[in-house]
Amino acid sequence: MGDTLRVVLVDDHSIFRSGLRADLDPSVEIVGEAADVAGAVAAIAELQPDVVLLDVHLPGAADAGIPDASGGEAVLRRSSPLAPQTRFLALSVSDAAEDVVRVIRAGARGYITKGSSGDEVSRAVHAVAGGDAVFSPRLAGFVLDAFGAVAGETATANDELDRLSAREQEVMRLIARGYAYKEVAAELFISNKTVETHVSAVLRKLQLSSRYELTAWASERRLL
Numbered sequence: 001m002g003d004t005l006r007v008v009l010v011d012d013h014s015i016f017r018s019g020l021r022a023d024l025d026p027s028v029e030i031v032g033e034a035a036d037v038a039g040a041v042a043a044i045a046e047l048q049p050d051v052v053l054l055d056v057h058l059p060g061a062a063d064a065g066i067p068d069a070s071g072g073e074a075v076l077r078r079s080s081p082l083a084p085q086t087r088f089l090a091l092s093v094s095d096a097a098e099d100v101v102r103v104i105r106a107g108a109r110g111y112i113t114k115g116s117s118g119d120e121v122s123r124a125v126h127a128v129a130g131g132d133a134v135f136s137p138r139l140a141g142f143v144l145d146a147f148g149a150v151a152g153e154t155a156t157a158n159d160e161l162d163r164l165s166a167r168e169q170e171v172m173r174l175i176a177r178g179y180a181y182k183e184v185a186a187e188l189f190i191s192n193k194t195v196e197t198h199v200s201a202v203l204r205k206l207q208l209s210s211r212y213e214l215t216a217w218a219s220e221r222r223l224l
Contacts, residue, residue: 005129008032008047010040010075011055011091016114020053023118028125036060040075045082050129052079053121054108056092056099069106070099076106089128091121100135110134127212134212136178161223163205171198175211176218 004027011017012035021030032047034040037060044052058071066074072090079086090103090111100111109128112121113136124134164172167188174184181195188195199211208214 003027004029005050005125006031006047007125008034008040008043008049008052010034010043010052010058012036012059012071020118020121023121024125025119025122028122037071037074037078038063041078041082044075044079044086048083049086051125052086052088053091053125054088054103056090056094056103056111070102072103072108073106076103076108080107087128089124089134091116112136124212127210132210132212133216135215160206164202168198168202168205171195172202172214172218173223175199175202176215176223178215 007024007028007030009017009020009030010033011020014035017033024030031049032043034043035058037058039060040052040054040058052075054072054075056070056072058075061069061071061074066077069077072092076088080088088108090100090108091114092099092111093114103111110124110133112124112134116124116136127134161169170188171184174187179187181192181199184190184195185192203209203211203214206214206217208217
């Protein structure tokens with residue numbers, strides 16, 4: 001996945017931290033861990049990581065002087081000025097719209113759920129480090145609605161869709177909904193290699209660079 005990224009992992013469950021550390025790609029190096037707001041702020045300020053993997057519901061917000069915020073929000077507010085080059089990726093069991101929107105407003109560059117695989121988390125870390133915004137596909141709509149997308153907006157991109165074949169449109173919708181390549185292959189009775197070929201064609205024709213951008217593109221146009 002390219003250069004090794006330095007990551008601080010913030011979660012109050014040690015078993016989850018251990019499991020995730022073991023599942024991440026070797027290009028993602030965990031250089032520090034924390035279990036509460038104070039520990040997270042200290043570790044981030046000292047280590048200046050590329051990315052922070054941040055649990056949303058973390059203890060210690062009140063002790064940090066931000067009692068009305070979630071633990072994840074408190075870490076973002078306290079740490080962002082101390083580590084201006086660091087990017088934050090929220091990682092939570094919650095897929096509630098309120099949790100997603102609040103942590104993004106506080107400065108996170110993405111939000112994925114803890115149901116994500118180690119490979120998915122690793123790819124998301126690299127995407128966020130590279131400047132992309134990353135969301136689990138089912139969460140993208142919350143963000144678009146909260147930050148200006150018009151509710152009930154219908155797809156206005158017929159000219160863009162016309163660039164895609166019928167099969168490419170099928171693959172596009174499944175990938176944008178978060179299906180893995182092997183799940184798309186099983187759904188459409190085609191090979192994994194054929195799925196990869198279609199995805200490459202879709203991204204090229206729509207001038208997108210990743211499946212995360214594809215999810216945002218499709219959600220904005222109400223194509224999911």
